[in-house]
Amino acid sequence: MSVITSRLDTSAAEYEARRAAMLAKLAELTAEQEKAVGGGGEKYVDRHRARGKLLARERIELLIDQDSPFLELSPLAAWGSDFPVGASVVTGIGVIEGVECVIVANDPTVRGGASNPWTLRKTLRAADIALRNRLPLINLVESGGADLPTQKEIFIPGGQIFRDLTRLSAAGIPTIALVFGNSTAGGAYVPGMSDHVVMVKERAKVFLGGPPLVKMATGEEADDESLGGAEMHARDSGLADHLAADEHDALRIGRRIVRRLDWHKLGRRPGSAEDPRYDEDELLGVVPEDLRVPFDPREVIARIVDASDFDEFKPLYGASLVTGWAKLHGYPIGVLANAQGVLFGAESQKAAQFIQLANQSRTPLLFLQNTTGYMVGKDYERAGIIKHGSMMINAVANSTVPHITIVLGASYGAGNYGMCGRAFDPRFLFAWPSAKAAVMGPVQLAGVLSIVGRAAAESRGQVYDEEGDAAMRAMVEAQIEAESLAFFLSGRLYDDGVIDPRDTRTVVGLCLSAINNAAEPEPAGFGVFRM
Missing domain, CATH: 3.90.226.10 (2-enoyl-CoA Hydratase; Chain A, domain 1)
Structure with a gap:
């Protein structure tokens, strides 16, 4: 067995602060x-x-x-x-x-x-x-x-x-x-x-x-x-x-x-299941209050999958995306979980290959979102971040196995798409109370508007209104922050509900059971492309 070794220090002040914020x-x-x-x-x-x-x-x-x-x-x-x-x-x-x-x-x-x-x-x-x-x-x-x-x-x-x-x-x-x-x-x-x-x-x-x-x-x-x-x-x-x-x-x-319906499931039957080796209550202290601070999604995986047993795929390649195989309540699953938030070219290629492998074995996929999106910058654009991100999004869009998405933390930019957000039609999508989703973070979005406004003023030869800029940034940051919160998004049915982190294993298990009322979907019709 490939049991995850937890490094979560539940006695640390940082853990207690995170737990208090989640409660x-x-x-x-x-x-x-x-x-x-x-x-x-x-x-x-x-x-x-x-x-x-x-x-x-x-x-x-x-x-x-x-x-x-x-x-x-x-x-x-x-x-x-x-x-x-x-x-x-x-x-x-x-x-x-x-x-x-x-x-x-x-x-x-x-x-x-x-x-x-x-x-x-x-x-x-x-x-x-x-x-x-x-x-x-x-x-x-x-x-x-x-x-x-x-x-x-x-x-x-x-x-x-x-x-x-x-x-x-x-x-x-x-x-x-x-x-x-x-x-x-x-x-x-x-x-x-x-x-x-x-x-x-x-x-x-x-x-x-x-x-x-x-x-x-x-x-x-x-x-x-x-x-x-x-x-x-x-x-x-x-x-x-x-x-x-x-x-x-x-x-x-x-x-x-x-x-009297004499109803029978057409999908897979679950195998034997074993509880995770770590306490689900500890999930309350995993996600930081400030979503710019990274956390290890393996700590989440260890507390929701059977026996905390996880066979990681390509652990040394594209390390900011964790991928691997596990069982949950006896059902086989493939897991994609954001580690450091940002998706680079290697992570995108790794994800595309892993999704195709899951389709080959007809294994449902569980997406654990905490992403700030795909990396930007001259070097990354030249290295092909657009085409690599497109590969990942293409794989998600054309995957025919069932998808379940849980938004743990950030879900910004095209990372929301690549990690199977609502627009990509997962069978079920739930969020933790810590979840946030928007085109980008509030500070970044307000900063972009400020840069654009400053450049426009300079092009017209005008003096930029610094006081007005500060007021605009504060207003935009407050608006985007409010509109990216879990309750706001759930109110608009961009997910199927906000759940207690401690209920994640149960909720995903219920979803997997429901999914298997249907027959296994037809394969996507393509093999695995090594990127």
């Missing part, structure tokens, strides 16, 4: 996630309960297998926007009757479960995860439809929700709708386009136009129940396949439907 960030994360869990606030939660209804997360808890994990996705969606944190919907992966499923649950305590632009993005991401990983999709429906003041941002792209449901079904991936309350207008097509539909008696209301709209359009008088009630749809329209007596009964029926 402070985790306290902030908990506070923000509690906003999502709180839904629309105490008033609307109490009103919902007074109607005898379960909350969205309570429905999920009763639906999934007892004591099984639920990997919540995008809990900070809409953070920093005008909409409540969580975007009025809960999404994630849960195990139902032994089957991993994607679950989408409207939160009716937030504006009646109405969909805003972030709800839409979060819902579409969940459907994408279901399709790419071959996971049954279950919608727990109770929504008032589109948030009308923002309809211009929802109506046209929102049709993709219905397209995705039909594509999932066409791919043989089951779609199930459990309808607990309103599912009106466009929302009526969620049960309409699902393979299996359960409606709660005297609760579910599914219609294209409610009584007021029908009255305005046709002059017809109708009440909710006769127009779109659960019993009508079970007896007359046939839209409901099952009529549930209450919410608990609907969830029981939903579990029964999944049990």
Whole structure:
């Protein structure tokens, strides 16, 4: 075995400072996630309960297998926007009757479960995860439809929700709708386009136009129940396949439907697993508060892979990128982890070869990001940094094995692309609270603008405003710093969630398990090019 020897000094003042900084960030994360869990606030939660209804997360808890994990996705969606944190919907992966499923649950305590632009993005991401990983999709429906003041941002792209449901079904991936309350207008097509539909008696209301709209359009008088009630749809329209007596009964029926799917994974089965030899709690003190200070990613790898066993590939070449082979919860993986932040030509070539080798052996790749981007300067440009970086980006883009990305620290410039950022469509992407991503660091970006402004003033023969320059730099640095923080990025769904570093092994293991519901992807169609 090639067990990593940890050099992390957990008694050092530096370690304690890093740990304290991470714990402070985790306290902030908990506070923000509690906003999502709180839904629309105490008033609307109490009103919902007074109607005898379960909350969205309570429905999920009763639906999934007892004591099984639920990997919540995008809990900070809409953070920093005008909409409540969580975007009025809960999404994630849960195990139902032994089957991993994607679950989408409207939160009716937030504006009646109405969909805003972030709800839409979060819902579409969940459907994408279901399709790419071959996971049954279950919608727990109770929504008032589109948030009308923002309809211009929802109506046209929102049709993709219905397209995705039909594509999932066409791919043989089951779609199930459990309808607990309103599912009106466009929302009526969620049960309409699902393979299996359960409606709660005297609760579910599914219609294209409610009584007021029908009255305005046709002059017809109708009440909710006769127009779109659960019993009508079970007896007359046939839209409901099952009529549930209450919410608990609907969830029981939903579990029964999944049990009858006779669902089997098509991917690899994990081998035996062994816990890492180092304590996961020590991950709290690995990443420095100042991301310009490098850290050794092997300390992270040692605390997440099986038995801390890691066969490093090309350890003496391109040393600022660590690559190698390991197992995680019994699944084989290839790991690419930034060591010193900067990617040079050698690192780029090493990465491209390693990615191609992973494709040869059909091994999923785990990217651990802490990069300031590709190296700049005359010597590096002459040595071909652009073409070398392009090789790496090309390899990432055309790799067909599953990718999982964890942003540990910095994710700047094209390094974000080469290390499989969101634009390169990893199966899953999570971030630590220490993560930051932007076109470049705040100081560097403000400095570039200052240099450009100074040169422009000189070309015009003007005296440069030094006081204004200082104010501009301070403003730009503050703006870029705020817009590069993990919460800001997660709020815009540039990742699938901000996670506690101590949960990294568990989260990646759940992702690997979910990925293997799908059959192994076809090879990329090229061999290994030695760069």
